[in-house]
Amino acid sequence: MSSLRRRIFGHSTPDLTLSRDGTPDTNEEVQLVPISKLKNLTHKPSKRRNGLIFGLGGLFGVLLAAFFAQQNEVINFEGLMDMNLDSLIEVLPPGLMKDAKDIQVGTASSYMFQHGRDAINYDSFSIGLHLQSQGISALHPVIMVPGVISTGLESWGTEVHSRPYFRKRLWGSWTMMKALVTDKQVWKKHIMLDKETGLDPPGIKLRAAQGFDAADFFITGYWIWNKILENLATIGYDPTNAFTAAYDWRLSYGNLEVRDQYFTRLQSYIETAVKTSNHKAVIVSHSMGSQVVFYFLKWVEAKGYGGGGPDWVNTYIDSWINISGCMLGALKGVPAVLSGEMKDTAQLNSFAVYGLEKFLAKEERVEIFRAMPGISSMLPKGGNAVWGNRTWAPDDRPGQVISYGNFINFKESNFSHSPPNLTVDESLNYLLEKSDTWYRDQVLHSYSHGVAHTQKEVEKNENDPRKWINPLESRLPLAPDFKIYCFYGIGKPTERSYFYREEQDPLRKLNVTIDTGYSEAEVDHGVVMGEGDGTVNLLSSGYMCSKGWKMNRYNPAGVKIKVYEMPHEPDRFSPRGGPNTGDHVDILGRASLNDLILRVAGGRGDQIEENYISNIREYAEKVEIYDDK
Numbered sequence: 254m255s256s257l258r259r260r261i262f263g264h265s266t267p268d269l270t271l272s273r274d275g276t277p278d279t280n281e282e283v284q285l286v287p288i289s290k291l292k293n294l295t296h297k298p299s300k301r302r303n304g305l306i307f308g309l310g311g312l313f314g315v316l317l318a319a320f321f322a323q324q325n326e327v328i329n330f331e332g333l334m335d336m337n338l339d340s341l342i343e344v345l346p347p348g349l350m351k352d353a354k355d356i357q358v359g360t361a362s363s364y365m366f367q368h369g370r371d372a373i374n375y376d377s378f379s380i381g382l383h384l385q386s387q388g389i390s391a392l393h394p395v396i397m398v399p400g401v402i403s404t405g406l407e408s409w410g411t412e413v414h415s416r417p418y419f420r421k422r423l424w425g426s427w428t429m430m431k432a433l434v435t436d437k438q439v440w441k442k443h444i445m446l447d448k449e450t451g452l453d454p455p456g457i458k459l460r461a462a463q464g465f466d467a468a469d470f471f472i473t474g475y476w477i478w479n480k481i482l483e484n485l486a487t488i489g490y491d492p493t494n495a496f497t498a499a500y501d502w503r504l505s506y507g508n509l510e511v512r513d514q515y516f517t518r519l520q521s522y523i524e525t526a527v528k529t530s531n532h533k534a535v536i537v538s539h540s541m542g543s544q545v546v547f548y549f550l551k552w553v554e555a556k557g558y559g560g561g562g563p564d565w566v567n568t569y570i571d572s573w574i575n576i577s578g579c580m581l582g583a584l585k586g587v588p589a590v591l592s593g594e595m596k597d598t599a600q601l602n603s604f605a606v607y608g609l610e611k612f613l614a615k616e617e618r619v620e621i622f623r624a625m626p627g628i629s630s631m632l633p634k635g636g637n638a639v640w641g642n643r644t645w646a647p648d649d650r651p652g653q654v655i656s657y658g659n660f661i662n663f664k665e666s667n668f669s670h671s672p673p674n675l676t677v678d679e680s681l682n683y684l685l686e687k688s689d690t691w692y693r694d695q696v697l698h699s700y701s702h703g704v705a706h707t708q709k710e711v712e713k714n715e716n717d718p719r720k721w722i723n724p725l726e727s728r729l730p731l732a733p734d735f736k737i738y739c740f741y742g743i744g745k746p747t748e749r750s751y752f753y754r755e756e757q758d759p760l761r762k763l764n765v766t767i768d769t770g771y772s773e774a775e776v777d778h779g780v781v782m783g784e785g786d787g788t789v790n791l792l793s794s795g796y797m798c799s800k801g802w803k804m805n806r807y808n809p810a811g812v813k814i815k816v817y818e819m820p821h822e823p824d825r826f827s828p829r830g831g832p833n834t835g836d837h838v839d840i841l842g843r844a845s846l847n848d849l850i851l852r853v854a855g856g857r858g859d860q861i862e863e864n865y866i867s868n869i870r871e872y873a874e875k876v877e878i879y880d881d882k
Contacts, residue, residue, distance in 0.1 A: 377480070380847040381487025389855035391489030393535040393571050394526035396519070397468070397497045400540025400577075401628065403477050403838075404499040405462035406444075412456040414439050423459060425471050441617070444503075445624035448691040451508050451699075460501065460513075465492070467499035476829075480842040481537075481850060488851055494530060496522055502541060503625040505699040506548045507718060516552050520559050523569050533571035535854050539841060540789070543578025544630055544722055550730050551721035558718075567732035572853050576846065577741045577786055577837050580724050581793040582633035582702075584640075584660070584677075585748045590629060590692075591684050592756075593618030594767045596748050596780045606769075616762050623692040626699060633677050634702045634723045638877040639792060640677040647875035648749075648783060648792055648868075654774050655750075657783060662752045664771060687764060701726055708806040708881055724797050724807065725878065731810045738853060739798035739814065740846055742835025743867045744821040747785025752776055784867065786821070788837035791869055792876075799865075800873035804880045815858075818866045819845060 405425030408418040421428040423443050432440040447454045461467060469479040478497070485495055500515050509515040523534050538546045550566055550573075553559035561569075585595045593615035598606070622628055633640060640646060641658025649656050661675040661683070675683055681702060685693045701719045705711045705726045712728075714720035720727045729735075754768040768779040775781050784791040798816045802808045819840065824831025832844035840846055852858055 377483050378487045380844055381484035381851060384848065384851050384855065385488050389488055389851060389857055391494055391854065392856040393532050393854055394530050395485060395490060395495045395854050396523060396534055396536045397478060397495070398536060398538040398542035398546055399468040399478065399497065399499060400542045401502045401631065403471060404467050404502060406459050406501060407462050408443060408458065409460050410456065410458040415443070415457065422462065427472060441621065445621055446503055446626065448624055451505055451626050451695055452512055461499045463499055465497050467497055477838065477841060481847055484847045484851055485854065488855060494526070496526070498522070500545065502627045505626040505695065506545065506630065506722060507699060516549055516559060519549060520553050520561065527569050533569060535572045535574065536570060537574040537576065537850060538578065539576045540579055540837065541631060543575045543580060546573060547580070547724060548721045551727055554730060563731050566730035567734050570735055572736040572738060572858060574738045574740065574850055574853055575798070577789055577794060577840060578739070579631055579789045579793050580797045581635050581639060583631045583789050583793065584633055585788065586628065586631045587633065587680055587684060588751055588767060590619065590622045592763055592766050593622065599767045599769045599778045599780050615766065619763065623688065626695045629696050630700055630722055632681060632700070632702060635704055635725050636678040636702065637676050638704050639796065642676055643674055647872045655781070657749050657781070660750050662750065664752055664754065664768060704878055706878070711806045724801060728806065729802060729808045729810065729812050732812060733810045736813045736858065737802070738849070738858065738861070739816045740819065740849055741794040742786035742819050742821050742837065742840045743784065743791060744835055745785065745787040746782035747787055747790050748780055749783030749790060750781040752779040786835055786837040786840065791867055792872060795867065795869035796873050796876060799869050801878070806881055815861060815863050817849060817861065817864045819843060820866055
């Protein structure tokens with residue numbers, strides 16, 4: 254199977270040798286077809302361990318690396334900001350070295366399409382050059398909305414404790430690494446928002462970096478949006494017709510507007526871009542960025558907010574490219590804010606766990622995560638109707654011993670703090686019950702996680718900003734010309750449920766912790782894996798696109814939705830998975846994804862045919878949400 258299996262070049266016999274002359278001629282016909290029309294290809298994906306610096310697990314990898322760096326006395330922290338990745342590898346534990354090795358991109362790897370797949374280079378700009386040869390060029394203005402934690406945050410404070418970091422990134426740079434190791438308390442003070450207001454703490458001013466530099470790389474050598482930028486530039490995009498709408502992902506969505514006027518600025522930019530280009534805009538979002546876009550679509554038209562009126566989206570936006578969008582949240586967000594854990598920490602070896610706990614204990618991690626209300630926007634939505642109950646879940650597999658509907662399991666439930674097994678609904682209630690008042694108030698004031706089962710409920714929610722983040726409680730715009738493209742990876746094991754136990758350390762403030770000592774059947778160190786892209790579960794990325802938005806109450810204007818699933822087929826020799834990866838973050842460099850983005854931006858989105866590989870449509874039919882009769 255391949256990332257570009259939809260591309261067939263004429264009727265010529267494919268050249269199966271690796272070649273640098275694989276790009277078709279300018280006048281050669283290109284046709285897009287779904288995978289189901291091509292031969293089934295088998296490819297055994299290699300097993301590799303992903304880096305720990307992205308998603309909610311991202312913070313822990315950075316902290317762990319910092320801990321090991323701290324133990325190495327030969328490191329000169331004065332020069333840490335100039336350290337390259339090769340230097341960092343020397344102080345990383347073996348497990349993380351597998352991810353970091355060769356991460357700095359010197360020369361891009363090549364790949365070969367077999368059994369009908371032409372050889373084509375995966376060099377920078379190659380996808381753009383190929384589409385340029387087919388006559389595709391920049392047409393629609395492009396606005397890119399990054400995902401959670403991928404936007405760099407820089408300090409603009411001028412208080413004494415902030416001056417050493419003025420205009421330096423305290424998230425997304427080597428400055429962050431240095432501050433973590435040498436000035437941890439000051440770093441925490443900067444990165445955490447005020448617990449009561451959800452805004453800047455007194456004397457602290459951290460802001461999202463701006464421009465393409467805000468999200469092209471996380472740290473030197475670790476690209477995020479850079480490959481997309483390279484290919485967009487190749488067909489004619491530049492800062493005059495493309496824009497990165499970076500935001501402070503720590504803020505709740507309401508506070509993005511209160512503090513930064515984020516949505517007002519985004520609305521203004523889109524209107525200006527459309528006026529100067531005479532073409533509607535295309536919005537490209539990733540991960541949490543897709544939730545931000547959905548919220549914006551409601552905000553921009555609402556009276557008393559954007560005030561654009563019911564025709565604004567239809568007038569100004571041609572398409573929304575939703576990449577790996579966590580439309581129904583990310584399940585791994587629950588253990589992150591409940592006990593400061595997830596798979597990335599649960600499966601560390603004992604030495605690494607000891608180091609991480611000494612450097613940043615679970616209580617500290619919970620405090621940090623909860624003091625970033627934006628992260629809690631990704632708590633799961635839809636409750637038991639989507640995620641199942643104690644006996645059943647839509648995505649349960651044949652022969653499965655324990656239903657995914659048991660989201661948090663307790664192997665022994667006779668402890669004072671251990672409740673019975675919990676569904677997703679019950680887990681959210683348990684989280685809020687065990688949380689401080691300030692966190693509970695932040696979540697309940699900002700977000701909603703339920704289901705609107707009737708059109709009347711949906712229309713009522715049009716005036717409730719808490720519902721605007723939840724596509725199961727609010728509808729799409731009344732924009733019949735608007736189009737949505739859902740592109741996401743599948744086939745990479747993703748956290749689906751957990752086994753917990755009572756925290757037996759009397760010095761701990763937390764009541765429960767993942768039972769990392771429990772591994773049996775489907776359970777690995779207390780974690781049960783399901784289907785997804787390694788971060789976002791398949792039900793979250795695929796349900797709304799495959800069925801939810803096919804229901805009249807959620808899509809009364811009949812907005813056109815196209816789904817294109819991409820299997821995770823990593824290159825065993827590439828630390829980022831190569832051109833066929835379906836990983837949640839690395840998919841941004843996937844060849845077929847870049848091809849699809851450029852086609853939509855260039856006005857050729859109608860050439861894209863839907864491509865389903867997973868069982869999402871089968872699972873969606875089992876979800877207990879039904880259309881109005």
